[in-house]
Amino acid sequence: MSEWPAQLKVLGTRVPRVDGPAKVTGQAKYTSDVLPEGVLIGMILRSKWPAARILKIHLDKARQMPGIKAAVAVQDGPRQVRYYGEELAAVAGVSRQACEDALRAIEVEAEPLPFVVREEDARKPDAPRVWEQAPNMPPPRVQETGNVDAAFAECAAVIEGFYATPVQLHHPMETHGCTVLWNEEGITAWASTQGIFGVRDGLAGALRVDQSKVRVITEHMGGGFGSKFGPGVEGILAARLAKEAGAPVKLMLSRFEEALAVGNRPSSFQRIKLGAKADGTLHAFEFENYGTAGVGAGQATEGGGGGADLPMPYIYRVPNRRLKQTTVAVNAGSSRAFRAPGHPVASYGMESAMDDLAVKLGIDPLELRIKNDPSEIRQREYRIGAERFGWKEKYRKPGSSPGPVKTGVGVASATWGGGGSNRTQGEVQINPDGSVEVRLGVQDIGTGTRTVAAVVAAEVLGLKPEQITVKFGDTRFPPGPGSGGSVTSPSVAPTVFDACTKALDQLQKQTGIPDARGENWHVACKKLGVTPLVVQGQWRQGLSSSGVGGVQFAEVEVDTETGLVTVKKIVVVQDCGLVVDPLTAESQVNGGVIMGIGFALYEERVMDWQTGVVLNPNFETYKLPGLADVPEIDIVLLNMPERGVIGLGEPVHIPTAAAIANAVANALGVRINSLPITPRKVLAALGKIPAPKTPAA
Amino acid sequence: MKQADPSSTGRLSRRDFFKGLGTTAVAAAAAQAESVAQELQKLNTEKVFGPGPVPVTLKVNGKTHRLELEPRVTLLDALRNHLGLTGPKEGCDRAACGACTVWLDGVAIYACQKLAIDAQGHEVTTVEGLTPDGRLTPVQQAFVERDALQCGYCTPGFVMSVSALLRKKPKPTVQEVLHACAGNLCRCGTHPRVLEAALVAAGVRPVSMTRTEVIPHV
Numbered sequence: 041m042s043e044w045p046a047q048l049k050v051l052g053t054r055v056p057r058v059d060g061p062a063k064v065t066g067q068a069k070y071t072s073d074v075l076p077e078g079v080l081i082g083m084i085l086r087s088k089w090p091a092a093r094i095l096k097i098h099l100d101k102a103r104q105m106p107g108i109k110a111a112v113a114v115q116d117g118p119r120q121v122r123y124y125g126e127e128l129a130a131v132a133g134v135s136r137q138a139c140e141d142a143l144r145a146i147e148v149e150a151e152p153l154p155f156v157v158r159e160e161d162a163r164k165p166d167a168p169r170v171w172e173q174a175p176n177m178p179p180p181r182v183q184e185t186g187n188v189d190a191a192f193a194e195c196a197a198v199i200e201g202f203y204a205t206p207v208q209l210h211h212p213m214e215t216h217g218c219t220v221l222w223n224e225e226g227i228t229a230w231a232s233t234q235g236i237f238g239v240r241d242g243l244a245g246a247l248r249v250d251q252s253k254v255r256v257i258t259e260h261m262g263g264g265f266g267s268k269f270g271p272g273v274e275g276i277l278a279a280r281l282a283k284e285a286g287a288p289v290k291l292m293l294s295r296f297e298e299a300l301a302v303g304n305r306p307s308s309f310q311r312i313k314l315g316a317k318a319d320g321t322l323h324a325f326e327f328e329n330y331g332t333a334g335v336g337a338g339q340a341t342e343g344g345g346g347g348a349d350l351p352m353p354y355i356y357r358v359p360n361r362r363l364k365q366t367t368v369a370v371n372a373g374s375s376r377a378f379r380a381p382g383h384p385v386a387s388y389g390m391e392s393a394m395d396d397l398a399v400k401l402g403i404d405p406l407e408l409r410i411k412n413d414p415s416e417i418r419q420r421e422y423r424i425g426a427e428r429f430g431w432k433e434k435y436r437k438p439g440s441s442p443g444p445v446k447t448g449v450g451v452a453s454a455t456w457g458g459g460g461s462n463r464t465q466g467e468v469q470i471n472p473d474g475s476v477e478v479r480l481g482v483q484d485i486g487t488g489t490r491t492v493a494a495v496v497a498a499e500v501l502g503l504k505p506e507q508i509t510v511k512f513g514d515t516r517f518p519p520g521p522g523s524g525g526s527v528t529s530p531s532v533a534p535t536v537f538d539a540c541t542k543a544l545d546q547l548q549k550q551t552g553i554p555d556a557r558g559e560n561w562h563v564a565c566k567k568l569g570v571t572p573l574v575v576q577g578q579w580r581q582g583l584s585s586s587g588v589g590g591v592q593f594a595e596v597e598v599d600t601e602t603g604l605v606t607v608k609k610i611v612v613v614q615d616c617g618l619v620v621d622p623l624t625a626e627s628q629v630n631g632g633v634i635m636g637i638g639f640a641l642y643e644e645r646v647m648d649w650q651t652g653v654v655l656n657p658n659f660e661t662y663k664l665p666g667l668a669d670v671p672e673i674d675i676v677l678l679n680m681p682e683r684g685v686i687g688l689g690e691p692v693h694i695p696t697a698a699a700i701a702n703a704v705a706n707a708l709g710v711r712i713n714s715l716p717i718t719p720r721k722v723l724a725a726l727g728k729i730p731a732p733k734t735p736a737a
Numbered sequence: 738m739k740q741a742d743p744s745s746t747g748r749l750s751r752r753d754f755f756k757g758l759g760t761t762a763v764a765a766a767a768a769q770a771e772s773v774a775q776e777l778q779k780l781n782t783e784k785v786f787g788p789g790p791v792p793v794t795l796k797v798n799g800k801t802h803r804l805e806l807e808p809r810v811t812l813l814d815a816l817r818n819h820l821g822l823t824g825p826k827e828g829c830d831r832a833a834c835g836a837c838t839v840w841l842d843g844v845a846i847y848a849c850q851k852l853a854i855d856a857q858g859h860e861v862t863t864v865e866g867l868t869p870d871g872r873l874t875p876v877q878q879a880f881v882e883r884d885a886l887q888c889g890y891c892t893p894g895f896v897m898s899v900s901a902l903l904r905k906k907p908k909p910t911v912q913e914v915l916h917a918c919a920g921n922l923c924r925c926g927t928h929p930r931v932l933e934a935a936l937v938a939a940g941v942r943p944v945s946m947t948r949t950e951v952i953p954h955v
Binding site: 059263424677 | 867887
């Protein structure tokens with residue numbers, strides 16, 4: 041049972057984000073806004089070759105350019121680069137114009153090498169090797185349970201399908217980068233990061249400086265989605281430039297660079313065979329998958345690493361199953377964690393197969409899910425969602441929608457952990473004037489973590505959230521986790537609760553006032569005299585838990601004459617334990633859904649197999665959903681205070697693309713077997729234009 | 738029938754044409770070209786700036802700033818890195834994301850696509866200029882109340898686009914808000930809340946694209 045008070049005053053109410061006013065007025069200082077005295081601009085020279093042996097980099101001319109204060113090579117001596125956009129050198133100068141000129145003055149002696157950027161090319165035995173010591177595609181890792189071959193023979197219906205997803209780019213609105221000051225006291229880095237301590241340790245390790253001499257500050261940052269852990273090559277280069285120049289250096293990547301070198305979601309090529317008994321009970325599952333993690337793949341071990349493995353058969357229980365998964369290396373930037381790594385991709389493959397199987401069995405796809413989903417929470421979410429969505433009234437046999445603009449509906453589900461980190465620490469300071477400061481070494485990546493901390497402190501101390509000053513994003517504060525895995529709220533909330541409970545206790549003991557809250561607050565605080573009360577707290581059991589479900593329903597319209605898919609409505613039913621702040625929680629749900637719409641319909645990194653370059657490294661060619669693309673989003677948050685706080689950011693993104701893909705298949709009566717579902721693919725599936733070349737399975 | 742011999746059809750070749758033009762005409766054309774070149778050079782000496790820094794006077798948020806900038810410096814670069822006005826953000830530097838949206842004489846523009854020297858003689862307004870007294874405008878208030886922001890990096894741009902719309906159309910329709918924000922991107926997915934905030938700020942019925950219910954678990 042949860043240790044949260046039974047009667048909550050602030051938790052669960054709609055509290056506007058505490059840093060909202062600073063953000064809407066432009067006063068919030070993001071990493072890219074930090075301008076220390078005498079700051080220089082840093083820029084990176086990147087490889088124009090997808091693969092090359094770099095023999096020598098001549099920096100002398102660049103160093104002599106007007107306004108240039110430092111120039112460094114990533115590595116002295118010969119080396120190899122393995123993708124278009126890999127870092128070669130960097131310069132720092134008085135303006136970005138000076139740096140642009142200097143980058144053009146750097147001469148690079150290089151021998152271009154053969155390369156390969158398409159997965160289907162890279163897996164061929166005679167393909168150029170991305171890593172010399174290992175084949176691009178190592179043998180798959182095989183996991184087997186039960187007797188798969190015998191089980192398929194026992195099935196009443198079996199489907200075989202192929203489902204593919206592209207490489208997706210993170211594209212946070214604020215690019216990667218930092219401003220670094222390196223003086224006799226050590227290194228101070230203002231970093232756009234999801235993990236200040238990770239950046240600190242990364243810089244200290246790479247630059248051989250004591251961790252105690254590195255301070256990382258992230259007051260506000262413009263999104264990360266999994267791609268902003270660690271200092272990155274750009275952070276280390278900024279520090280080296282700062283040292284050489286003897287001045288702070290601000291090095292923020294351009295949008296173009298953002299598409300090349302700072303992470304992506306691996307692609308997938310999933311071959312699924314799924315069989316069920318006549319009553320719809322899943323019985324046998326066979327899965328073969330590979331995807332690319334760019335140069336992040338290619339280890340000689342089985343499976344190849346790089347994060348392209350999928351948790352299959354995802355949320356369903358299938359007694360007999362065989363999984364064969366591997367990764368293929370290509371000459372492209374490495375993958376990184378991306379909002380619920382593996383899950384949206386697994387959800388797309390598995391939920392597509394489920395719908396295809398339902399069609400073959402002749403049963404309602406929602407019924408098939410209810411039959412085979414072992415989660416009690418999701419069972420409840422299916423019921424709530426179906427009623428809210430009007431599933432019974434809206435579901436029709438695939439392709440039976442009349443007219444040229446066809447409507448369709450689909451459903452898909454999620455699972456996620458989202459528990460807290462038990463090593464989180466924090467402190468609270470109660471001042472004699474009654475003001476309160478909460479300090480934690482975590483960062484707010486846009487999920488509203490500051491507000492979560494303020495809400496919890498206000499609840500315990502009997503104050504209002506706006507009376508709490510929350511100080512985040514500094515490695516001088518007690519350590520907290522990186523913002524990934526939806527762990528931040530379930531780490532922060534129990535820690536703040538612990539610190540504030542102890543602080544209130546001590547305040548009451550010290551002042552002899554039995555209940556210092558409410559009207560006694562200022563009297564009690566005044567009794568502290570001149571010394572503020574500072575109390576440490578740490579994460580503790582009983583205030584958070586882990587493991588959420590989540591179900592989403594989608595309704596789409598597909599114009600069979602233009603091929604355009606329009607999402608009309610998404611119904612989200614999501615649990616996240618105790619809902620701390622419904623207002624900010626809903627925002628995260630909106631965000632997960634909208635990013636899912638992008639994954640379903642628009643987003644794909646396109647590479648040119650002949651030149652090895654990324655063809656769409658900017659927003660005018662890599663399309664994100666805009667305001668007019670957003671449907672009605674109907675959100676049901678299942679409040680479960682007894683479970684304590686659980687993270688929400690990732691599960692809400694997982695099933696959207698799968699639900700939309702199923703809705704499109706339901707509208708058309710034919711499955712488009714790869715994301716994004718573009719008008720071209722729709723028209724090709726309808727036989728109205730020739731089929732585009734699809735990757736080999 | 739015998740095929741016509743192209744050489745005997747009387748058609749003029751290019752060579753014949755120039756021959757026929759005669760030397761007088763060619764000389765006249767050359768003289769004209771020369772005078773055009775001279776004219777251009779004269780204009781260039783007067784009007785072409787740079788490549789080195791030149792004096793630039795910018796009027797931003799009602800204050801006049803005198804700067805020395807290379808002509809290739811964008812308005813966004815000048816605002817952020819030379820004037821310390823970091824409300825307008827850089828998201829793409831190529832007119833695709835709208836994070837840098839400012840007003841030029843009250844019209845929302847991409848600051849990354851305007852050279853600072855071209856912004857001279859105009860009134861530039863950044864998000865900092867909306868609230869000289871530090872109090873939130875109705876648009877900003879609505880953004881906070883409706884949580885029309887997450888990481889907040891795109892927010893100043895959205896605030897400027899929505900505020901520009903409401904100055905022109907105090908009671909906009911949903912379509913007009915969508916159109917006004919068509920040049921702004923958000924990666925956190927705050928879109929429905931931006932629409933809500935715009936309508937709330939305008940005092941229009943707060944049509945919400947999202948409907949939410951917190952259901953207790955039993």
